[in-house]
Amino acid sequence: MARNAFYAQSGGVTAVINATAAGVIETARKHRKHIGKVLAGRNGILGALHEDLIDTSKESPAAIRALKHTPGGAFGSARYKLKKFDQDPREYERLIEVFRAHDIGYFFFNGGNDSADTCLKVSQLAGKLGYPLTAVHVPKTVDNDLPITDNCPGFGSVAKYVAVSMMEAGLDVESMAKTSTKVFILEVMGRHAGWITAATALAQTVPGTAPHVLLLPEIAFDEAAFLARVKEAVERYGYCAVGVSEGLHDKDGKFLAESGLKDAFGHSQLGGVAPRIAELVRGKLGYKHHWAVADYLQRSARHIASRTDLEQSYAVGKAAVELAVKGMNSVMPTIVRLSSRPYRWKIGVAKLADVANVEKKMPRDFITPDGFHITQKCRNYLAPLIAGEAYPPYENGLPRYVRLKNAAVRKKTKPQ
């Protein structure tokens, strides 16, 4: 007997998370024997808690196909941490109640570390309550910090965006440096792990070009050493381009860009390390500077998505459904690297218990001994992930991104 599936997007969205959604929905539609409808959570897990479900069966094949080229989260995502299970299991119980009301037999949760943990707990509770549920976490995070999987869907596209942007801005600064800006600073995402910052270094295909210095969150900020490196680059190459992580911190762990706000998970909201670094450079070295903060532009830039990332993002969605119909529970499809040159990969599988709440930072041997750049080993790892282009269709000069109907499913439980 076919049962319905629940799919939800969780945490920060990416340029290609909708490609994963397309992978889930298109593959589910091919498994009618096991899966009835795919119901999506409006605004992620909140859609389950509030029984605000979207009937994706109302969407045409063309609309679902168009998700592959549409950034953002087509059903809405959420930064929402369920209450601690041990202290208050009611939210988890509510999820099962809604699942039961809509005969949800499959739970596909598309997110990063936190959501892997949520997915695991939902699966465990279902088992405890005797509710039959197959829970599969579908990986997604621009931060590239999930363990086991070689890389994370969403990362390759942000990596490509920051590498291309650094290359382009580098050419700009290089051509102006004689009389104008000498130091350019690009701030990118990646709070605890420096993967995105590292990816800016892929721009450096010619020695001596941008970026000259990386400021990674894995390396405590050393002001004097940094300023010496900037001075050296300006004197040697005429200019200095810097890639800096929003999560840069000093040796005491204090973020350079602490803004004082915290998000729903208790994480500090960061922003604005670039202007602080710029001010430092001007104050101590007197160089004219410019700085950019890419912020959401980097993770929504579907127009310059990596084809490799797009294919992997779709593949994990497809694999999640295939694992589920085989009865694999509490697992996550992973990306397994078979070789770097030529780049070959396949889909693997990890147990959720091994994934949840583990954060993968840059290995030390991916960073040069001085801490200011990446090694060849890191370059070999990163390079294939940005390979290939996958342009969206355009109309009147703008990408033709899809908007789904997102028709609501009739509620069956008492509102909470």
Place this chain on the structure above:
Amino acid sequence: MARNAFYAQSGGVTAVINATAAGVIETARKHRKHIGKVLAGRNGILGALHEDLIDTSKESPAAIRALKHTPGGAFGSARYKLKKFDQDPREYERLIEVFRAHDIGYFFFNGGNDSADTCLKVSQLAGKLGYPLTAVHVPKTVDNDLPITDNCPGFGSVAKYVAVSMMEAGLDVESMAKTSTKVFILEVMGRHAGWITAATALAQTVPGTAPHVLLLPEIAFDEAAFLARVKEAVERYGYCAVGVSEGLHDKDGKFLAESGLKDAFGHSQLGGVAPRIAELVRGKLGYKHHWAVADYLQRSARHIASRTDLEQSYAVGKAAVELAVKGMNSVMPTIVRLSSRPYRWKIGVAKLADVANVEKKMPRDFITPDGFHITQKCRNYLAPLIAGEAYPPYENGLPRYVRLKNAAVRKKTKPQ
């Protein structure tokens, strides 16, 4: 008798200024009867002052062709204002000395308002000194603020970049707004003229989507009215996306980016109008925010250049040479709009005296009465300028941008 040409890039570079260089060089190569070599100034006009000339005849046809897809300034540009001619004509006289030494009969100066003025003065001095010189200014500025020409080469590509970026970031914020960021602010260039800020509004192809509010430099910032608009958008659409000009100022003409606001920790906010607006929104409305400063990314983004802009940038370079060989002096090729729908344009010509030092701001009827958005008339003007894509070639996931040999010409004058 053929004489040599001097070509220099001036001021801030763009994603397509090298396409103009390609237009000049390729067209000059077709007029061997009139034009010998094209010598480029290394670092713009400094190359002439220092007799630091580049022999573009050493570059292959393929390399020159590749300029069409390469951002930045291939020969180096300069922010350098010659001393006032009336007070100290020596720099101008030096230019003529170098031109004379290298038999420069054609002067192609590729820049914005300031360089149009320089070009005119060089032309006038040459006449006074009896030195035969045909001077043609070739328009370029992302600010789109040159008069007479319907639009400026370089603008269409930055307009496309900011429109696409706003559309993509808007989808991101929209999908997260229920539990996370409610206000997103994108800061763009255009210190005195709001053309780039206006172009972010092209992203709004669906009513109620990003951007909801524009902050233009033509409209004095009204804090209360702005905050009311943000609140209205958040309450109505769930989120608010704002496009703001770096040149936003208050009714006394004071730039907001210089206003000396402090953040929650008492640190001075360092440059950037976006973080100041963000802080204001948080302080007065309490909304969670994110902000981005595109800075050089927007003007170097050849990967998302407008095909229309690319074609026009090439065309003004080509036309400059054609005007010059016809003996037209002290002129600038312009872009003349023949119709908006369908978009048709041709090359025209303006006298430099009518162009120099005139700044074209947004007409008031391009801005809605409340000052916070653009009118349909403005949309009709802007829309064709971002039409069409023109992707660079890629290799290993990155654009294959060209680096010229930039071989130096042997010096013939005494160093100054």
